[in-house]
Amino acid sequence: MEIKQSESLFKRAMTFIPGGVNSPVRAFFSVGGTPRFIERADGAYLYDQDGNKYIDYISSWGPMILGQNHPVIKEAVIKAAESGLSFGTATKREVEIAELICTSIPHVEMIRMVNSGTEAVMSAIRAARGFTGRDKVIKFEGCYHGHTDAMLVKAGSGMMTSGIPDSRGVPMACAKDTLTAIYNDIDSVEKLFAENPGKIACLIIEPVAANMGLVLPEQGFLEKIREICTKEGAILIFDEVITGFRLAWGGAAQYFHIVPDLVTYGKIIGGGMPVGAYGGRKDIMTCIAPIGSVYQAGTLSGNPIAMAAGLAQLSILKEHPEIYQQLDLIGTRFADGMRKIKEERKAPIIVNQIGSLAGVFFTKEPVIDYVSAKKSDAKEFAKYYHYMLDRGCYFAPSQFEAIFFSAAHKQQDIEDTLRKAADFFE
Ligand code: KE4
Numbered sequence: 132m133e134i135k136q137s138e139s140l141f142k143r144a145m146t147f148i149p150g151g152v153n154s155p156v157r158a159f160f161s162v163g164g165t166p167r168f169i170e171r172a173d174g175a176y177l178y179d180q181d182g183n184k185y186i187d188y189i190s191s192w193g194p195m196i197l198g199q200n201h202p203v204i205k206e207a208v209i210k211a212a213e214s215g216l217s218f219g220t221a222t223k224r225e226v227e228i229a230e231l232i233c234t235s236i237p238h239v240e241m242i243r244m245v246n247s248g249t250e251a252v253m254s255a256i257r258a259a260r261g262f263t264g265r266d267k268v269i270k271f272e273g274c275y276h277g278h279t280d281a282m283l284v285k286a287g288s289g290m291m292t293s294g295i296p297d298s299r300g301v302p303m304a305c306a307k308d309t310l311t312a313i314y315n316d317i318d319s320v321e322k323l324f325a326e327n328p329g330k331i332a333c334l335i336i337e338p339v340a341a342n343m344g345l346v347l348p349e350q351g352f353l354e355k356i357r358e359i360c361t362k363e364g365a366i367l368i369f370d371e372v373i374t375g376f377r378l379a380w381g382g383a384a385q386y387f388h389i390v391p392d393l394v395t396y397g398k399i400i401g402g403g404m405p406v407g408a409y410g411g412r413k414d415i416m417t418c419i420a421p422i423g424s425v426y427q428a429g430t431l432s433g434n435p436i437a438m439a440a441g442l443a444q445l446s447i448l449k450e451h452p453e454i455y456q457q458l459d460l461i462g463t464r465f466a467d468g469m470r471k472i473k474e475e476r477k478a479p480i481i482v483n484q485i486g487s488l489a490g491v492f493f494t495k496e497p498v499i500d501y502v503s504a505k506k507s508d509a510k511e512f513a514k515y516y517h518y519m520l521d522r523g524c525y526f527a528p529s530q531f532e533a534i535f536f537s538a539a540h541k542q543q544d545i546e547d548t549l550r551k552a553a554d555f556f557e
Pocket of ligand 1 (some may be wrong): 276288337
């Protein structure tokens, strides 16, 4: 595969941008080789600067659930841009998107727009601390909640990929209030509450962990977490930046019938533009400035163009719930196909999948948490990664990320991918 343009662009990028990228996991450091510089995207496909075509299995890390360059979303952005880009005032679309979410997701009584998932998480944690008057936060090893200081402790995603689960630059004074539990291990949660009675403001969890590869909650795990948080007076925050509006319209909360106190969103609600949001119980959200004393703000929060893209995408998802069945079919078809390859070709892989999210681990043990995920053979993954990339399948360049399917993926794309994967395990 000819990638001369990407190679020369990467060389230039390395001169001016740390690692040549604006987000670490894009740099291909864990799989080696040259990141592909994508020029354009359409439907289920990406096209790089050298004209190579790929089936898109990262969907911009989740936002492009309807596929790339969707005509309705594009039209909404162009139309909004004709009226101006940013006013720094209240605007109608902010009311419309807040109304759409709050009137259709019961546990979201109020919502605040921000510009990224990181900002949503940072603000939700501050709201929980302000509401409870407590300082400590529980997160789970391998879960990633953006790069706010308090969350860069045993974090997943790019940190797990680069093997630095704890970032330098985070003061001990901050990290000491972040307690880490083990995913799918309720005893580790109970132990932290017992050791810190009355001190834990909130527990934040990815209800489906998609930043250590894909790890599913075991039966009863989320229910027990809900019970413990209620008993201990700690705020339960579902970080639905990935699962929100993806697993179901109401996200993992609807999928698993659990009611969180706060929820964070990102990705899909921006339709490809920079948007995050946090919301939930009214009694907590009314603590937020200007009506409350928990401060949070943002110049471009609720930006008119971003709201137009988000509204367009959410409106399609709301009006066409059959999309979720379609997404589940595609994800299940992929997972079943990979498991068939595992059986027939004795491939050393474990496949996790839920709806339009999947994960393929190069290991023989079930992957249920950070430790079991870390046992994956990253070298073998890297070989598989490049084999598939060179044959036009663009997955996340890390063993510790998820596979994202969109409504634009067709049966044919999946069959084509499975055929190539089977050949790799020949
Ligand atoms: P952003 O600040 O990147 O918009 O969102 C942070 C975030 C919060 N919560 C969850 C559950 C997330 O998955 C993320 C970000 N996801 C990664 C992908 N694993 C973003 C990709 C990247 O960092 O480049």
